[in-house]
Amino acid sequence: MPDQPTLSAETTPQLSRRSFLKTGVGGALFLGTVSMTAGLSGCSTAPAGRISAVESRMNASYQFQFLSTDDIALFEALLPALFAGALPEAPNKRQFEIAATIERIDQGIVQFGAPNQKELRKLFDLLNFAPTRIALARVWSDWPSVTTKEADAFLNRWRTSRLGLLNNGYIALSKIANVAFYGHQNQWHLTGYPGPPAWMVDALPQFKNA
């Protein structure tokens, strides 16, 4: 739920003046070009698969089916800003929740189906490909070097932009991450949701083992 907006204050002026970047067909064509260029210039767009315990900062049993190593780095930079005040403070717990949320994001995207996966691939490529990351997100360094404050500023720029395409990018990023985070049992306490009533869990056959 947003606070008071500062409409367009943060929007890249030279971009606002151009008319090529619009939602709809123009936006889709533009993102498509970015995505292709990103792939050609060495951005990692292949699913990360199983990554090592060191890289994943947790157990290495999860097999990524959609997110690339670059996408994982992107979410590692964004999640501390997306969930400021909600992630645990203790470093181990914090790392675990970030890694687990990214795995659930990956699982969720698998169910989105091919057409939406294609759109997300374009969005992630735009954010991972340095020229567009700088031009559209105004994020100057690679995601692993981006501070939480910088990530938060980026999210706010896209949230309050006059460009529908950027608003849409913000909504896509926050929606996917929010459902994966707040929808999970580990975070229910943050919302005051007690979970399914215990008396139902006790009474229903689907919760009984075997």
Add this chain to the structure above:
Amino acid sequence: MSMNDPIARGLASGWNVVDASKLTENQTVEADVVVIGTGAGGGTTAEILSKQGFSVILVEEGGLYYQKDFKMDEQTAYATLYQEGMSRTTADGAISILQGRCVGGSTTVNWTSSFRTPEQTLNYWRETFGLEGLAPDVMAPWFDGREERHTMAPWLTPPNQNNSILRDGCEALGYSWQTIPRNVNGCWNSGYCGVGCPTNAKQGALMTTIPGALDNQAQMFHGLRAERLVMKQDRIDHLQATAMGPDGVTPSGVTVTLKANHFVVAASAIGSPGLLLRSDLPDPHNRVGKRSFIHPVSATVARMPAKVEPFYGAPQSIYSDEFNFKNGHDGPIGYKLEVPPLHPGMAAGVVPGHGQLQRDNLGQLPWLQSVIALLRDGFHPESPGGTVSLRDDGSPVLDYPITDYLWDGIRQSYLDMAEIQFAAGAEAVQAIHMDSAWYTSWKEAKAAINELPMRPHRARIFTAHQMGGCGMGSNPEESVVNGFGEHHHVANLSVHDASIFPTSIGANPQLSVYALAARNSVRLAQKLAAKS
């Protein structure tokens, strides 16, 4: 798993149900009738035809999920039971589309509200689209029959606090409100309708017509995508279908060819026009996919002084039609007011935001109450609906431009909903709009809402009701099917779902789909019997 579950029991008793993801070889199967889709329309059709002795094959792209899978968990449910893993939106991403993708379709995940098609809507259809056979008195017996089949009745249990607030606010302002009829039998009043009923109380297609059809020797394929209806001369010869792989969304490469004398499409208002377009069926007046309606939904959220616990209790039990038909068809758009349940994942997903502010807002979930307005689109020239078309890969997508006429209605709905919530004692109210703050008085809210920018991606708009796209009418130049759901140009093709509605309904559409599908299936059975 307990054998008290009708699906588990039926499967054990030898129902002819095929999980297409397990198929390893292409195959061809024949029946009298192939029904595409297992929701409100498809289930009804399959049960009626199979009880009449016709051999029926049901085709469902989603999976078969039932009690063993319904564990009151949002993340699993959204991923498995909803279209595109709950990520479906309109073409520009501005409207979120909540739609079922599983055996039972949206009836497996809906909130059980069961309204007859309003008389004003049926009368408008008669006057505007020549649908004489759908007059309220003609339709009444069909509504009676379906209300009985699906155990629909006004909810007698006291409403949960979430719904009580809509009632109290309407009372305080002198607005009309009423109790919602629900299709439940032995409901535990838990609040988990949207993630698959954990107690089998919901009498959607999954608990009624699907078992009814399978008990009568119907065959069902699930995890099977209807790819293309293939014509031979002037009739449909077969349906080409593709099996989904183990993940439920990626085709495995195995194909199934389904041959029949008659084909009934009931794949929803996005899926059905999509299938007809992919099949390149005769459409001389270019009507397929046009006039697609969604009941655009706006919402406000209130922070109440006492706990609401909007995640527990029958999700919808009170509604208000105060604003639905008051302006007639020529005036500003009307809307039905209802209440949505709020669980943490849904609340965090439909209200995009981030950081400490989002965390603080969500932290108040037990005290939050929300009202939604379902805008009655399609009745006014400035509400022509959207268009379903095909993406490059053949999948259907809905483009739905929001006209100024609709924006005016959305703004007015924010105002009415906020006023009601303040009248019910809200401490603060926020429009579900990217630029809305929390307003702490009706006066402040009124002034601020009047200044909110009404633009895509700023106002958050949703839909859970897709209608139209294969509209019915007496004039083939303006419609796809006639008043019995029979295709104007293909003799052995019918459409039995919400895609045939020529406008939106002005109420949650499941009973409208059940009733029309029942009426049209009885007619179809008579015609098929006469031919054989």
